[in-house]
Amino acid sequence: GVWRPWIPAPSTTPISAPADAASGPSAVIAPAPLVLPEHPTVLVFGDSWTYGSAATVPTLGYAYLLADLLDGETVVNGVRGSGYLKPGIDGPSFGERIAALDTSLSPDLVIIQGSINDRAQGVAGYREAVNAAWDAMAATYPEATIVVLGPAPHELPVGAATARIDADLSELAAARGWWYISPIAQDWITPQNYLDVIDVEAGRQHPSTDGHRYLAEKLAAALDELRAAPVTVAGGSETTPDE
Template sequence: MHAPGRFRARRLGPGAQAPRWARRPRVAGVRGWLALLGAALAVAAVCAVAVLRPWGAPEPVAPVAVAEGNAAVAASVPPAPLVLEEGARVLVFGDSWVYGSAATVPTLGFAYRLADELGVETVVDGVRGSGYLKPGLDGPAYGERIAALDPALDPDLIVVEGSINDRRLYPAGYRNAVTAAWDALEARYPDAAIVILGPSPQVLPVESPTSSIDTELAELAAARGWWYISPIAEGWITAANYLEVIDTGPIGRDHPSTDGHAYLAARVADAIEAMELQPAIVADAPHDEDPVAP
């Protein structure tokens, strides 16, 4: 556990460059503009055809819903902006990646490093080999572990990570196990904000069940209005940096190295800080600050 501090955004100093993952290619030059013009003309042509041939226009698509228990809930509920006050307590819950496996010492794992990255107090609860379905080496599956959490912990934020350990058991019973675990977590800490951190690829290419788990967790989190972080969708671990992040040796066994944990801590911190910067969505908000009377 780390001492509390102030939530702070890391800002770039004069002359500093943004991290590699924050850079975006720019479209420039005549070819880029010609490509955009061509795309615009193509869209205009399709619209014209749809007007002249209404039978070819697409049918309205109903909002997608996912089943949770016996009820259908909206598949996308905008999450509220994240607010972490000074001295915030953050519970980081997950598997061996949260435990700090393959770091020189577990306390150099990404979950522990978040305390310094974010300037908060962290409480780390990682069990190697565990998942929503799979019991771990040092404890049971997520649901039983959540039931054993101390109600007096009272975290301000909970980050639930993982889990690739369910990939060989997926999909039988997975959605029910996730739903039950998240219901229990909400009931135990009703005042805490919850962020779901999806599985990170331990091997490349990403295994198909791992990708499916990521997609399903994203849908379930969106249905609850929770923030979801997808290291897979955001390309945190690629062929370009895989060996810098993952220790493939007999000790590391495809877990993040010490440097890899430092990298993941920075990425998670960046994602959490971005959530705090998101504007709140207000229903029926006026479009103009100074509306003109008729």
């Protein structure tokens, strides 16, 4: 696939992910271009940003707005304060929440968002928790494409713990051949637009209603890029999608 700046450079020949991915994968697999039906069903799974915190009403959050931008349906599963290691305010950690998902749902796309909530949890067990959660999501919806949406900065400059989470998720996604979208690496939130996107007062550093609309538009545009990605074949040559 097209390797975005937030994904490590691929090897010349795609290879399988290492058996012990939790130990720190270095190999990457080129993901295939994103293919979605005309009116996709998208499960958006994440934390308070996915919940819609600080929007006038949660249903004005980015995950809900994404439905119209993709001309489809979004199923929103966001729990405030939740992370891969950290339990949330009104629900458990990611792994436990994935175990409780409706197995009858058949999403075309799963977006796993976040999370900055693991900043204080440290590195011990983090990659193992991520891999276990992702294994469970892939097993629950084996026909779905999974895209990982990394943490977005709630404050600037980006903290070291948030940057570490972003780097870990990027590397782990690359080892699986999954697309990874990094709002940090792509500068979605900058000093110039920070106060337009983030409600620093009543929203307690969550996106405002306008901020959620902006994030939905950025995410939809990023997904469109993944649809247009050329295919990388063994040996490093590329073929472009049919026009």
